[in-house]
Amino acid sequence: MSNYLYIFGTLFFTVYGQIILKWRLSKLEISLPEGILTKLVxxxxxxxxxxxxxxxASAFIASLFWMGAMTKFEITTAYPFMSLAPAFVFIIGILFLGETFTIGKIAGLILIIIGTIVTVRF
Known part of the structure; x- marks a missing residue:
């Protein structure tokens, strides 16, 4: 069971990275400028x-956890768990970032979770 900590760590740091980027960029309220040089700056x-x-940095840490997971699991067992990252981002986005949701998004989220369970268990 402790081997699943590698997958949990991968998910945690992946989701953290996405949420913190979206949150911080929305707080800065600045749009991407025109022109290649000004975009780079x-x-x-x-x-x-x-x-x-x-x-x-969290993306890098997630990669380290993923390498650990690859030493403990077959990729066909570990990778389906990665489909939970968009589900977690969806839920956290709604709860903490005020993102919108629809019945279609909820249905998709349920299908992702069911698909993960089916893939890992059977």
Whole structure:
């Protein structure tokens, strides 16, 4: 059971990275400028923001957890769990970021969860 901590860590840090990036960018309320040079300067400034940087760092940490998971599981067992990341992002986005949801999104979320269970169990 402790081997599943590698998958949990991968999911946690993947979801954290996505949520923190969206939250921080929405707080900055700045849109992407026109022109390649101004975009590069803008994106460089964003990367240096500590919270945004933590989102990128979490992606790296998620990769380390994923490498651990790959040593403990077959990829056909571990990878279906990664489909839960969009489900967690969906739920957290609604609860903490005020994102909208529809019946179609809820149905899709349920199908993702059912599909994960079926893939892993059977």
């Amino acid at each position: 803008y994106l460089t400034k964003l990367i240096l923001d500590p919270l945004i940087f933590s989102g990128f």
